[in-house]
Amino acid sequence: MRQHTEDTLTDAVVARLAKTRDPRLKQVMTSLVRHLHAFAREVNLTEEEWFEGIKFLTAVGQKCDDKRQEFILLSDVLGLSMMVVSLNHETPPGATEATVLGPFFAHGAKEHGYGADLRQGATQKGEDVWVSGKVLSLDGRPIPNAALDIWQAKADGIYDLQTEGEFELRGRVRANDKGEYAFASYKPSFYSIPMDGPVGELIRATTGDHMRPAHMHAIVSAPGYQQVITHVFVEGDPHLDGDAVYAVKDSLVGKYRKVDSPGEAKKLGMPNPFLRLEWDFRLAPAGEAKARRKIAASDAVT
Ligand code: BEZ
Ligand code: FE
Numbered sequence: 001m002r003q004h005t006e007d008t009l010t011d012a013v014v015a016r017l018a019k020t021r022d023p024r025l026k027q028v029m030t031s032l033v034r035h036l037h038a039f040a041r042e043v044n045l046t047e048e049e050w051f052e053g054i055k056f057l058t059a060v061g062q063k064c065d066d067k068r069q070e071f072i073l074l075s076d077v078l079g080l081s082m083m084v085v086s087l088n089h090e091t092p093p094g095a096t097e098a099t100v101l102g103p104f105f106a107h108g109a110k111e112h113g114y115g116a117d118l119r120q121g122a123t124q125k126g127e128d129v130w131v132s133g134k135v136l137s138l139d140g141r142p143i144p145n146a147a148l149d150i151w152q153a154k155a156d157g158i159y160d161l162q163t164e165g166e167f168e169l170r171g172r173v174r175a176n177d178k179g180e181y182a183f184a185s186y187k188p189s190f191y192s193i194p195m196d197g198p199v200g201e202l203i204r205a206t207t208g209d210h211m212r213p214a215h216m217h218a219i220v221s222a223p224g225y226q227q228v229i230t231h232v233f234v235e236g237d238p239h240l241d242g243d244a245v246y247a248v249k250d251s252l253v254g255k256y257r258k259v260d261s262p263g264e265a266k267k268l269g270m271p272n273p274f275l276r277l278e279w280d281f282r283l284a285p286a287g288e289a290k291a292r293r294k295i296a297a298s299d300a301v302t
Contacts, residue, residue: 010037059198067161069103073199076100076245085229094138095284096228099247102217104159105151109170116183117269118150118171126155126186129256129275130268134179135220136282142179143283146222147172150183152215157191184268187256187275188214190239203244213239213248218281225283232279254279 004012013033020026039045063070075081081100089098112118119128135146151170153159160168175181192210194200203210215231231247232254233240240248256275259265265272 006041010034013037056198056202063197068194068197070197070199072101072103073193073197074202076102076247077193077199077203079246082246089228092138092284094282095226096220096230096281097249097251098228099231099249099252100245101219101229102245102247104153104161105149105217105219106161106167106170109149109151109167109172111172111174112183113174114176114180114182115269116171116173118169118173118183118185121166122154122168122186123165124155126189127275128271129185129187129277130182130259130270131185131216131277131279132180132182133279133281135175135181135222136179136280137225138282138284143222143225144175144177144179146175146179146181146220146225146281146283148175148181148281149173149217149219149221150185151217152185152188153191155186155189157189162194184270185216188216188234190214190237193244209242209244211239211242212244213237215252220281220283222283224286226286228281228283230281232277 010033014030017026017030017033020029040050043049060070060074072081075084085098085100091097119125135143135148137143149170149172151159154168160166160170169185171183173181173183190211190213193203193212195203195210200210214234214237217231219227219229221227231252233248233252235253235255240253254277256277258273259276260273262272264270265274268274
């Protein structure tokens with residue numbers, strides 16, 4: 001058939017996609033086309049509106065460079081990043097929950113051992129915090145030598161990658177052979193997601209919700225265990241209920257306790273008083289993560 005109408009067009013595209021050799025690509029593209037067509041029909045999309053949409057997506061792409069990832073930001077504010085995280089990480093009971101990666105992870109941060117000082121070279125001061133804990137398996141056994149990739153915004157809520165400077169408040173911290181890790185940093189503060197691009201314009205025109213509650217990012221990895229991409233949020237933060245990217249989980253909210261003890265401060269090389277966050281990460285064994293995807297693939301539309 002060469003002549004298509006609003007009623008036959010979707011099936012025509014889907015029929016053509018039936019030739020796709022990769023079954024997963026066929027499933028994803030077929031579903032995408034069905035949903036895109038249904039969306040256009042549901043809102044009665046005008047040509048002017050779709051052209052605005054194309055201009056918006058073009059601007060999102062043009063805003064991206066090696067430091068700025070506007071498409072990740074778009075996915076985050078639409079809740080799609082958290083949807084994909086939820087679909088792919090059915091956290092077993094007791095395991096540290098996963099949340100969004102966000103656009104500010106960077107490879108190549110400096111490697112540190114137990115007791116690292118991530119404040120070194122920081123261009124702004126904050127409240128000093130000693131972060132310590134263990135990396136554990138689900139049955140509570142310490143996992144030796146796990147790697148913790150840590151990053152957070154500076155005191156002004158801006159990430160180092162958003163500026164011209166060097167890496168700041170980030171590092172790859174190695175746990176010791178007893179599974180213990182520790183480092184000094186500054187207490188994170190809440191911040192606005194970048195609002196100077198097309199995603200910011202979209203937020204201003206829609207929800208207005210652009211704040212992220214204070215958090216530290218961590219990616220925790222160890223051989224034989226599922227890597228977890230997660231955050232530790234700050235208890236009491238005013239933005240925990242309105243996170244711009246829907247990434248808060250109750251299990252990821254940590255208490256920053258004030259310590260006023262010259263002896264303890266001296267022992268840890270911290271000023272007195274200081275804050276302390278005690279936080280354990282619990283990793284699930286490798287090999288259980290893809291169960292749901294496999295089930296979904298076997299239900300594939302053919
Ligand atoms: C972040 O936590 O770094 C982040 C996540 C999503 C959007 C913007 C920032
Ligand atoms: Fe962040």
